[in-house]
């Protein structure tokens with residue numbers, strides 16, 4: 295029996311310009327996949343532009359070639375920051391798209407262990423980009439607006455957390471990486487919660503109780519993946535805690551919440567408010583910030599003030 299070939303979409307900007315790809319690229323037309331580029335043909339920036347001008351956002355690769363594609367991206371990560379072919383905005387696009395490839399893998403499978411190098415490289419590159427200029431943050435956020443799912447949420451929280459930590463004076467790259475990883479993986483424990491609970495309106499008490507365990511599940515998944523750094527673990531555990539002890543899972547009060555936990559609780563809340571969920575409508579950036587300001591007793595006040603300044607400056 296003939297084997298069915300599966301194709302997976304890849305966003306055009308993720309292709310490496312000026313390089314001959316190790317796998318063929320396809321275009322989808324109606325329900326057919328048509329060969330667009332044989333393997334070993336160079337894909338250039340003008341090819342990408344031409345496709346975009348024709349309204350094509352995605353090309354397709356055979357599922358069997360997915361690993362080669364991911365290896366390509368990993369190898370290319372190191373070149374982005376110093377690349378002379380890419381302008382500052384284009385660098386943000388590449389970094390964001392590449393990070394998304396890996397974020398999607400770990401946040402949908404919970405497998406960090408086998409993707410450790412990939413995720414490390416992507417967070418470090420995002421951090422290096424953020425540290426290049428004050429405009430970097432805005433460039434990344436402009437892109438993140440398109441991804442309104444859990445993967446987008448993890449990526450946003452990671453970017454906001456690194457930017458806020460940096461604004462608060464964290465300049466040590468190890469600390470920024472830790473907070474970036476905590477931000478990306480803080481909700482990974484939701485993989486253990488039945489999907490229908492997460493999109494339901496009007497939850498029962500029992501369902502709320504289950505959902506509120508997700509920070510504990512995040513910790514468990516991280517430990518299972520050999521992430522045992524206590525700062526990262528605490529930050530994920532504490533991202534729903536509040537300064538007045540009304541949060542969960544432990545109802546900790548401010549003096550018992552770690553610094554990274556205080557940062558994550560602010561940026562997580564902000565990103566959640568700016569997102570549509572099946573059970574709620576999103577608020578604008580200004581609306582979200584003003585709601586948080588009105589309930590400032592929930593957060594570390596000095597950190598919240600800095601976050602509001604960070605966001606107001608960039609929007």
Ligand SMILES: [Fe+2]
Pocket residue numbers: 480481508533534
């Ligand atoms: Fe959460």
